[in-house]
């Protein structure tokens with residue numbers, strides 16, 4: 001698991017680690033992380049590709065011949081450049097530009113965040129559609145916890161931004177949520193519980209679908225956006241990402 005040291009995934013970790021006969025390895029940055037008894041921690045700062053590679057090697061070394069049954073890739077962050085909550089999904093796909101969004105400007109942090117989530121969905125679908133994954137019968141699920149309070153996602157925002165977000169969440173979203181249930185805030189416990197259910201295969205999308213999106217803490221299985229469903233965009237992102245991290249042609253889908 002990644003991102004299991006805080007927020008909703010820390011609750012998911014509690015539930016997954018409590019399953020009998022389950023061995024859990026998490027990647028975490030920094031030292032002295034508090035995790036349930038028996039959970040193994042390996043160093044991982046996802047901002048460093050060297051550390052990503054080191055983590056993958058260390059996991060393989062540690063598990064030896066054992067098989068990995070479940071990967072929970074939850075880590076994420078929001079840019080401190082956020083000034084207001086404006087979920088803007090990019091209309092065109094340019095992975096290089098998404099990886100290096102223009103600095104500054106109203107909503108630039110949120111655009112970068114939305115772009116990162118779009119890339120998550122594109123990547124999940126690209127992996128799900130790959131012949132290797134299909135031949136091996138691996139299930140790929142893209143999980144959106146929906147609006148979830150009580151996590152540390154906005155921790156890097158300025159105090160002013162945090163007040164704006166809290167006001168939006170506490171007042172405006174409460175009213176909007178009367179008409180649009182996806183704006184109703186869930187709790188970290190509930191979203192974490194649902195993430196664990198998905199990871200453990202208790203909640204599964206219907207055949208042919210891979211997207212689980214919580215609304216009011218309950219799983220729904222909507223179509224991703226048109227752009228997220230574009231096979232061309234999925235392949236372009238995979239190709240460009242492979243080039244950017246130096247994976248080379250052998251890793252093309």
Ligand SMILES: NC(=O)c1ccc[n+]([C@@H]2O[C@H](COP(=O)([O-])OP(=O)(O)OC[C@H]3O[C@@H](n4cnc5c(N)ncnc54)[C@H](OP(=O)(O)O)[C@@H]3O)[C@@H](O)[C@H]2O)c1
Nearest residue numbers: 003004005006007008045046047075076147148151152153
């Ligand atoms: N909360 C929401 O409303 C919401 C809505 C939709 C999607 N999500 C997504 O759900 C996931 C969990 O969010 P959350 O709200 O629970 O956030 P959170 O409380 O901030 O937890 C984020 C986790 O990701 C880890 N992480 C961040 N950057 C990392 C890095 N460079 N290297 C290694 N680990 C890193 C953090 O580790 P540290 O403990 O070291 O900081 C932490 O464990 C994220 O992907 C988020 O984008 C959240």
